[in-house]
Amino acid sequence: MKKFSVVIAGGGSTYTPGIVMMLLDNLDRFPLRKLKLYDNDRERQAVLGEALDIVMKENAPDIEYSFTTDPEEAFTDIDFCFAHIRTGKYEMREKDEKIPLKHGVVGQETCGPGGIAYGMRSIGDMIELIDIMEKYSPDAWMLNYSNPAAIVAEACRVLRPNSKVLNICDMPVGTLRRMSHIIGIEPKDLEVRYFGLNHFGWWTSIKDKEGHEYLPQIRDYVAENGYLTQKEVDTQHTDASWQETHKKAKDLLAVDPRFLPNTYLKYYFYPDYVVEHSNPEFTRANEVIAGREKTVFSTARNIIERGTAEGCEFEMGAHAVFIVDLARAIAFNTHERMLLIVENNGAIANFDDDAMVEVPCIIGSDGPEPLSQGKIPEFQRALMYQQVTVEKLVVQAYIEGSYQKLWQALTLSKTVPSAKVAKEILDDLIEANKAYWPELH
Ligand code: NAD
Ligand code: G6P
Numbered sequence: 129m130k131k132f133s134v135v136i137a138g139g140g141s142t143y144t145p146g147i148v149m150m151l152l153d154n155l156d157r158f159p160l161r162k163l164k165l166y167d168n169d170r171e172r173q174a175v176l177g178e179a180l181d182i183v184m185k186e187n188a189p190d191i192e193y194s195f196t197t198d199p200e201e202a203f204t205d206i207d208f209c210f211a212h213i214r215t216g217k218y219e220m221r222e223k224d225e226k227i228p229l230k231h232g233v234v235g236q237e238t239c240g241p242g243g244i245a246y247g248m249r250s251i252g253d254m255i256e257l258i259d260i261m262e263k264y265s266p267d268a269w270m271l272n273y274s275n276p277a278a279i280v281a282e283a284c285r286v287l288r289p290n291s292k293v294l295n296i297c298d299m300p301v302g303t304l305r306r307m308s309h310i311i312g313i314e315p316k317d318l319e320v321r322y323f324g325l326n327h328f329g330w331w332t333s334i335k336d337k338e339g340h341e342y343l344p345q346i347r348d349y350v351a352e353n354g355y356l357t358q359k360e361v362d363t364q365h366t367d368a369s370w371q372e373t374h375k376k377a378k379d380l381l382a383v384d385p386r387f388l389p390n391t392y393l394k395y396y397f398y399p400d401y402v403v404e405h406s407n408p409e410f411t412r413a414n415e416v417i418a419g420r421e422k423t424v425f426s427t428a429r430n431i432i433e434r435g436t437a438e439g440c441e442f443e444m445g446a447h448a449v450f451i452v453d454l455a456r457a458i459a460f461n462t463h464e465r466m467l468l469i470v471e472n473n474g475a476i477a478n479f480d481d482d483a484m485v486e487v488p489c490i491i492g493s494d495g496p497e498p499l500s501q502g503k504i505p506e507f508q509r510a511l512m513y514q515q516v517t518v519e520k521l522v523v524q525a526y527i528e529g530s531y532q533k534l535w536q537a538l539t540l541s542k543t544v545p546s547a548k549v550a551k552e553i554l555d556d557l558i559e560a561n562k563a564y565w566p567e568l569h
């Protein structure tokens with residue numbers, strides 16, 4: 129079987145160890161010859177890099193492993209780049225969340241003003257990463273988790289339309305695990321229909337391979353419990369604040385009981401509730417710093433101190449399964465069905481061709497083939513058009529350096545009450561993002 133070379137960009141990410149463990153677990157299905165980590169923060173990466181060096185030596189000594197901050201070394205001779213970078217790191221995520229809250233508006237990593245601010249930081253770094261990859265390995269694929277995926281995907285569509293980049297999200301995969309637990313059927317035995325934008329979509333069908341429809345059964349459960357399950361079904365999305373989000377899906381479903389909602393619709397349907405239940409002094413960024421980041425980095429330090437990874441507890445879940453399965457689908461032309469963020473081009477019949485949408489695709493060596501989802505109802509269509517226009521305006525604002533367009537984007541976001549509040553938030557965000565955003569005029 130052919131063997132592949134993978135670079136993980138954002139090697140210092142909290143998700144890197146999980147993906148590496150998953151790659152090791154899948155060597156029989158997706159064999160590796162090389163694995164490299166690449167980050168622009170030497171110190172942060174060194175901790176995970178050295179710990180994973182021990183893991184690799186103990187588990188797969190034949191795979192050439194290295195970690196580096198040098199782009200040429202990282203991107204030469206690779207078949208895949210798995211990207212999950214965070215421009216500005218948690219320090220800036222905290223500001224994305226806290227600045228809007230100061231103005232009584234949702235403070236969230238990827239939705240509303242926080243997501244817009246993060247988008248303005250991510251675009252430049254992502255485009256640079258694509259260019260580096262194409263310079264050193266022109267045939268490679270980039271599988272990108274870096275957020276905000278909706279804005280990054282639109283930037284790729286506009287600025288690098290021919291690049292081999294697939295933007296992905298783990299939320300539908302994670303939620304499908306919950307649905308699968310509810311009905312007692314393995315996720316791999318389910319086929320879904322879904323339409324929407326990233327972090328803004330709905331399932332319209334959940335069937336087993338024989339064609340039996342489970343949506344009504346899942347809907348009855350979600351109407352009572354949201355996506356909360358008695359037993360934990362994944363290693364991700366388990367903190368108390370996530371449980372609250374899974375539970376809130378009950379109120380999302382109530383707005384349109386025909387379809388099963390993505391959890392992220394909470395920020396658009398119930399922004400008042402979200403603000404009331406947020407602590408402006410301690411947001412999700414603070415929880416992650418005190419939780420996942422601490423756990424992952426102390427596990428790594430512990431491995432380095434002990435000099436062995438025996439009994440090591442790096443977690444791997446649906447997030448890691450998805451990216452490894454996707455790479456395998458491209459590598460071996462498997463034509464599996466997965467949700468990806470792609471240019472619409474008719475997949476949603478009554479939505480703009482040039483919108484980046486999230487829909488099921490058949491995926492093989494030539495990339496994704498989006499599956500037709502038919503026409504969508506006017507309620508969802510109108511919401512999506514508003515949100516996709518926010519995303520398009522952000523990308524235009526970035527390219528043109530336009531204050532006006534970014535103000536319009538914030539004003540149009542369903543999470544922001546008025547142009548006045550939008551302007552106040554924008555001016556604070558500009559100040560906080562001076563080191564990252566292009567100058568606006
Ligand atoms: P993290 O801060 O722990 O990791 C990000 C890493 O990227 C850091 O080590 C940082 O130094 C590095 N980095 C920043 N800019 C870089 C650049 N230009 N080149 C190389 N490296 C760079 O963050 P995390 O919580 O582990 O998340 C990583 C990313 O994955 C974030 O963008 C997050 O939003 C995203 N994510 C997306 C999904 C999804 O559904 N799409 C799911 C989970 C995480
Ligand atoms: C989900 C989303 C990601 C997002 C993550 C945040 O997995 O799909 O896009 O980055 O949640 O999780 P966190 O634990 O960092 O708040």
Ligand code: MN
Pocket residue numbers: 277296297298299327
């Ligand atoms: Mn996501």
